[in-house]
Amino acid sequence: MYPSGIKKLIECLKNFPGIGEKSAERMAFALLNFDKEKQTNFIEAITEVRDKIKRCRICGNFCENDICDICLNDNREKNIIFVVEKPKDIYLFEKIGIFKGTYHVLDGLISPLDGINPDDINIASLVSRIDNGNVNEVILALKPSIEGETTMQYIKKILENKKVKVSKIATGIPLGTDMEYIDTLTLELALEERKNIS
Amino acid sequence: MYPSGIKKLIECLKNFPGIGEKSAERMAFALLNFDKEKQTNFIEAITEVRDKIKRCRICGNFCENDICDICLNDNREKNIIFVVEKPKDIYLFEKIGIFKGTYHVLDGLISPLDGINPDDINIASLVSRIDNGNVNEVILALKPSIEGETTMQYIKKILENKKVKVSKIATGIPLGTDMEYIDTLTLELALEERKNIS
Numbered sequence: 001m002y003p004s005g006i007k008k009l010i011e012c013l014k015n016f017p018g019i020g021e022k023s024a025e026r027m028a029f030a031l032l033n034f035d036k037e038k039q040t041n042f043i044e045a046i047t048e049v050r051d052k053i054k055r056c057r058i059c060g061n062f063c064e065n066d067i068c069d070i071c072l073n074d075n076r077e078k079n080i081i082f083v084v085e086k087p088k089d090i091y092l093f094e095k096i097g098i099f100k101g102t103y104h105v106l107d108g109l110i111s112p113l114d115g116i117n118p119d120d121i122n123i124a125s126l127v128s129r130i131d132n133g134n135v136n137e138v139i140l141a142l143k144p145s146i147e148g149e150t151t152m153q154y155i156k157k158i159l160e161n162k163k164v165k166v167s168k169i170a171t172g173i174p175l176g177t178d179m180e181y182i183d184t185l186t187l188e189l190a191l192e193e194r195k196n197i198s
Numbered sequence: 199m200y201p202s203g204i205k206k207l208i209e210c211l212k213n214f215p216g217i218g219e220k221s222a223e224r225m226a227f228a229l230l231n232f233d234k235e236k237q238t239n240f241i242e243a244i245t246e247v248r249d250k251i252k253r254c255r256i257c258g259n260f261c262e263n264d265i266c267d268i269c270l271n272d273n274r275e276k277n278i279i280f281v282v283e284k285p286k287d288i289y290l291f292e293k294i295g296i297f298k299g300t301y302h303v304l305d306g307l308i309s310p311l312d313g314i315n316p317d318d319i320n321i322a323s324l325v326s327r328i329d330n331g332n333v334n335e336v337i338l339a340l341k342p343s344i345e346g347e348t349t350m351q352y353i354k355k356i357l358e359n360k361k362v363k364v365s366k367i368a369t370g371i372p373l374g375t376d377m378e379y380i381d382t383l384t385l386e387l388a389l390e391e392r393k394n395i396s
Contacts, residue, residue, distance in 0.1 A: 001292055003262045005246035012240040016228050029286045030214050032247060032260060039248040042210040043241055048203035049230060050237040062230060064201045088227045094199055 006032070055087075058129070060105030060122055062087045070094075070102055077101045080137045081129065083155065085109055085148070089141065101137075104129065109147035110154055116147075118154055126155070130162055140168040144189070204230070253285075256327070258303030258320055260285045268292075268300055275299045278335045281324065281353065283307055283346070287339065299335075302327065307345035308352055314345075316352055324353070328362055338366040342387070 002010070006028055013024035031039065055061070056068035063069065070076055070090070080101030084090060090103050108121040129135060140155060142148035156166050172190040173182055182190075200208070204226055211222035229237065253259070254266035261267065268274055268288070278299030282288060288301045306319040327333060338353060340346035354364050370388040371380055380388075 001289065003251060003260055005243060005251050005262070006260065008239070008243035009247055012236070012243045015232060015236055015240075016225055025286070025289075027214055028247075029284075031244065032251060032285075034213060036248055038210070038213055039244055041206070042213075043244050043248070045203060045206040045210045046229065046237055046241050046244070049207055049226075050234060050241070053201060053203050053230060062201055062204065064203070086227075087230075088223070091200060091223075 055105075059103045060087065060107060060125075061090050061103060075100070079134050080139065081126070081135055082139045082141055083126065084141050085143065093141070101139075106142075106151065109142060109145075110151040111147045121151070123155060123158070127158060130159065130164055135164055137165045137167070140166065142168075144171045144186075253303075257301045258285065258305060258323075259288050259301060273298070277332050278337065279324070279327065279333055280337045280339055282339050283341065291339070299337075304340075304349065307340060307343075308349045309345045319349070321353060321356070325356060328357065328360055333362055335363045335365070338364065340366075342369045342384075 009028045009031065010021070010024045013019055013027050014021065019027070031042070034042070052064050053062050054064070054066070056063045056071055057066050058071040059068060061068040061070060077100050081104050082093065082099055082101055083104045083106060084093070085106055085108065087105050090105070093099055093103075104122070104126050106121045106123065106126075108116055110116060110118055110121065126138075130138070138155070138159060140152045142152055152168050159166050170193065171186065172193060173179070173186065179187070207226045207229065208219070208222045211217055211225050212219065217225070229240070232240070250262050251260050252262070252264070254261045254269055255264050256269040257266060259266040259268060275298050279302050280291065280297055280299055281302045281304060282291070283304055283306065285303050288303070291297055291301075302320070302324050304319045304321065304324075306314055308314055308316055308319065324336075328336070336353070336357060338350045340349055350366050357364050368391065369384065370391060371377070371384065377385070
């Protein structure tokens with residue numbers, strides 16, 4: 001019923017997470033109303049992403065060269081590795097701007113139920129970075145889910161005999177949230193990990 | 199901070215209605231995770247839309263030729279014109295599949311406050327279609343807002359002396375909705391336009 005270009009566009013838009021038929025249609029018609037210049041910019045941006053964006057050979061971050069800006073930067077402390085699940089997490093922490101070390105992207109979390117084993121994510125490359133460099137601290141910043149915790153426990157275990165401090169970022173109540181919206185497991189953890197008021 | 203391709207992509211995605219910085223970032227990273235083939239399909243679909251989709255010379259519908267499939271279709275009744283605000287509305291009514299006439303897209307609604315006058319939308323072309331063809335019925339299917347009602351009143355008035363029946367689609371309570379979620383104006387209209395139970 002739709003002209004073929006619109007139909008194709010709707011199908012493409014449905015690839016985005018959380019975008020169903022109706023939202024895809026709404027977006028397609030919005031895109032039809034963009035002026036030609038905006039449409040061209042969009043085409044060029046996707047083309048640039050498709051053709052130029054690679055993964056950093058060291059940490060797995062998105063970058064336009066073999067090695068990303070963070071790994072290339074001499075001011076970043078190469079002895080601290082901050083382990084994240086996906087490249088996007090890097091940008092979340094970079095926005096805060098207080099972390100001066102380097103990153104490592106696992107590209108997934110261990111999840112036996114989904115058939116994702118330690119070999120399927122970038123743990124071996126993390127270990128080899130630690131074996132081959134002067135790394136003395138690994139900070140695990142994976143989400144506090146069963147998969148995240150399993151992955152953190154696994155990494156903690158395989159790094160046990162190496163001279164490296166392994167920590168994970170704190171779980172607890174996020175700031176500015178009303179208690180009633182927090183799940184019970186988080187409340188339990190927040191209670192367990194209570195701190196003395198100094 | 200982001201590689202330039204990703205930054206450009208986020209900016210493009212922010213052009214969609216309702217997509218802010220965070221949603222655009224989420225979508226950009228989703229797109230980065232598409233395989234090359236899906237990315238290419240997306241580029242091709244936008245290119246096709248940019249280069250091939252035109253507006254029908256008769257009704258203003260989106261189409262790939264000078265005249266849209268509906269206006270070209272000999273089985274459609276050319277004496278009935280269904281007036282809508284935007285091309286997307288055509289597809290909403292086509293999905294129902296019961297309307298067998300033709301359409302006319304106004305591309306907007308009269309809104310003096312926003313500086314949109316009758317001359318700024320496709321009313322003149324509607325009148326000339328009526329003057330030049332065998333049109334005997336015009337159905338107005340504009341949304342029941344101040345702008346929609348103003349536009350319907352205006353069209354009703356300029357068609358007053360022409361031999362054409364002008365109607366508008368019904369307002370009232372949508373099916374399956376709980377009364378408490380309906381605004382008072384709709385409730386008032388629904389009461390005013392009550393029908394005998396036959």
